[in-house]
Amino acid sequence: MTATPAPGPTGVIHDIGYRHYDGPLLGRRQAFGALTGYSLRGVFGLGRPARAKIMPFMLAVIMLMPAALGIAIMALAKETFVGYTGYAVQMQVVLAIFVAAQSPYLVAPDLRFRVLPLYLSRPVTVRDYVGAKLAALITAMFLLLAIPLTVMYAGELLIDLPGAPRTSDYLASVTTALIHAVVLACIGLAIASFTPRRGLGVAAVIAFFLLTAATSTVVAAVLYELGSAGAGWALLINPFHMVDAVQVWLFGTPSSFADIPYPDGIGGPAAALGVIALIALSLAALTARYRKAASA
Amino acid sequence: MRTSTILATEGLSRRFPRVTALDRLTVTVGPGVTGLVGANGAGKSTLIKILLGLLEPSEGRAQVLGMDSGSQGAEIRRAVGYMPEHDCLPPDVSATDFVVHMARMSGLPRTAARERAADTLRHVGLYEERYRPIGGYSTGMKQRVKLAQALVHDPKVVFLDEPTNGLDPQGRDDMLGLIRRIGSEFGISVLVTSHLLGELERVCDHVIVIDGGRLLRSSAISEFTQATQSVTVEVEEGPEALAARLAELGETVTPQGRALAVLVRGPETYDAVRDAVCDLELSLIRLEQGRQRIEDVFRGSAADMTEPATAPGLAATTVRGDS
Numbered sequence: 001m002t003a004t005p006a007p008g009p010t011g012v013i014h015d016i017g018y019r020h021y022d023g024p025l026l027g028r029r030q031a032f033g034a035l036t037g038y039s040l041r042g043v044f045g046l047g048r049p050a051r052a053k054i055m056p057f058m059l060a061v062i063m064l065m066p067a068a069l070g071i072a073i074m075a076l077a078k079e080t081f082v083g084y085t086g087y088a089v090q091m092q093v094v095l096a097i098f099v100a101a102q103s104p105y106l107v108a109p110d111l112r113f114r115v116l117p118l119y120l121s122r123p124v125t126v127r128d129y130v131g132a133k134l135a136a137l138i139t140a141m142f143l144l145l146a147i148p149l150t151v152m153y154a155g156e157l158l159i160d161l162p163g164a165p166r167t168s169d170y171l172a173s174v175t176t177a178l179i180h181a182v183v184l185a186c187i188g189l190a191i192a193s194f195t196p197r198r199g200l201g202v203a204a205v206i207a208f209f210l211l212t213a214a215t216s217t218v219v220a221a222v223l224y225e226l227g228s229a230g231a232g233w234a235l236l237i238n239p240f241h242m243v244d245a246v247q248v249w250l251f252g253t254p255s256s257f258a259d260i261p262y263p264d265g266i267g268g269p270a271a272a273l274g275v276i277a278l279i280a281l282s283l284a285a286l287t288a289r290y291r292k293a294a295s296a
Numbered sequence: 297m298r299t300s301t302i303l304a305t306e307g308l309s310r311r312f313p314r315v316t317a318l319d320r321l322t323v324t325v326g327p328g329v330t331g332l333v334g335a336n337g338a339g340k341s342t343l344i345k346i347l348l349g350l351l352e353p354s355e356g357r358a359q360v361l362g363m364d365s366g367s368q369g370a371e372i373r374r375a376v377g378y379m380p381e382h383d384c385l386p387p388d389v390s391a392t393d394f395v396v397h398m399a400r401m402s403g404l405p406r407t408a409a410r411e412r413a414a415d416t417l418r419h420v421g422l423y424e425e426r427y428r429p430i431g432g433y434s435t436g437m438k439q440r441v442k443l444a445q446a447l448v449h450d451p452k453v454v455f456l457d458e459p460t461n462g463l464d465p466q467g468r469d470d471m472l473g474l475i476r477r478i479g480s481e482f483g484i485s486v487l488v489t490s491h492l493l494g495e496l497e498r499v500c501d502h503v504i505v506i507d508g509g510r511l512l513r514s515s516a517i518s519e520f521t522q523a524t525q526s527v528t529v530e531v532e533e534g535p536e537a538l539a540a541r542l543a544e545l546g547e548t549v550t551p552q553g554r555a556l557a558v559l560v561r562g563p564e565t566y567d568a569v570r571d572a573v574c575d576l577e578l579s580l581i582r583l584e585q586g587r588q589r590i591e592d593v594f595r596g597s598a599a600d601m602t603e604p605a606t607a608p609g610l611a612a613t614t615v616r617g618d619s
Binding site for chain 2: 019023024025026030034035114118125295
């Protein structure tokens, strides 16, 4: 072998001292986007320890199960079994658990560990902060609901059942998924933001959904037995049914609650107003909460 | 107003329903490291919040880098770094991820944020541990992360609120060394608060003392140290004898608990202490540079009011650059 010149030192770290940053500084909009992305990753536990990923991914898999079942039945029995428009209402327990488990995650640590002042000592404003957190949770809830619907629709197109595909149902359900996402995220974040303790936040959000669902079912059933027309209205106490009633009104889809019909006529617009009021109330609560938190 | 003014306040007051946090405070701060000293509740943190534009003053004005804190808060926050006094770190994120995120919140693009975060964490002395979740860090390491997030966007000025809080003596020395480097090597002006004047003496060019929201004193550090150069002597037994001997040698001695504070006139004072201890055959336990405490300043300023003619630059409105 011929002698090769000795290789010089490689991988030496030079201390080049402090360097100033002379690159561009982006505006508030980019910071908003970055915070939304960071929070969205946090909702699914990405970039966090493994145990933070268990809950969101488990729930996401459960959300996909009816879609998988629907595809299997379409492929084997050649008939449609799982519908698009009732997906959210049928999976309301899973959605409620997800929003209860993950919305405190978005707001509570920043309050508890007092990270908020670090955001506010930067160009980010309170409004940017709350807006980015909301955007992240809305996106997460939408993905949670829209992905199973889309998977099922893709399955339906591939299996190519006799007759036209249920495209209008699919589109109606995806649009309603967005409304569901906004309503759930607003409620969840508003309730969760009131306590810096995560466990308490989870309990409070789940309690809200349990209470509204139970009240709505019991009151509606009692009124229905009495033959009262108020039964349909009582269903709307449950936010999931309220959004479903909006879907029925907007797209003429069948009600997801077979036994008791939603109130007709004025019922649809009233449900829509209720949805808007619920969102507005949540946003007002969030604004008040963070005005106080920012001055602390 | 001088162009090299980093920040200035004019008759700044802030009243809360129960307390007056700031009372017509007028100060000017130039480049370099400036210490802001005051007891707890003296108004240090309130002043920083007003300077950041996060709190409205009840009256008066404040300017940072020539920008008004009331109307140009967003621009100020872009050019300034802030390290709060309290804990402010989420436990389940790594220092790297957290500092990158904070850099992006200051407007740095993704790649620049990564580079700056790595650089800054290295400068504050966090190496391999920066990939682990912050929850497992020691207090010293957490303080470094807090400092790194304040520096990551390369601000013109940093406000450090009690950066040595909760640190052991070694950690304190490291932190003070870092602050000195930020002011000199990094070329970033520093406003650092503390309730210990002694530790600020070592790193600051200029010190502002406030009490009850009012300015007590603002002067270059050299004036502080000149005024009270003293050496603390502690011997095992017989401090009285030592005091008598030193007084005999013409030194000014005041007992300080078990120790003696000897006013330093020059190098001959140290010789006198050494000779006196040897002659009396005492066991010397401690010989240390006297640390001026906040109370000494209060005492000093009270004395100055009685004889203003002899006080070097202690008038309440003394600003940087007059000396």
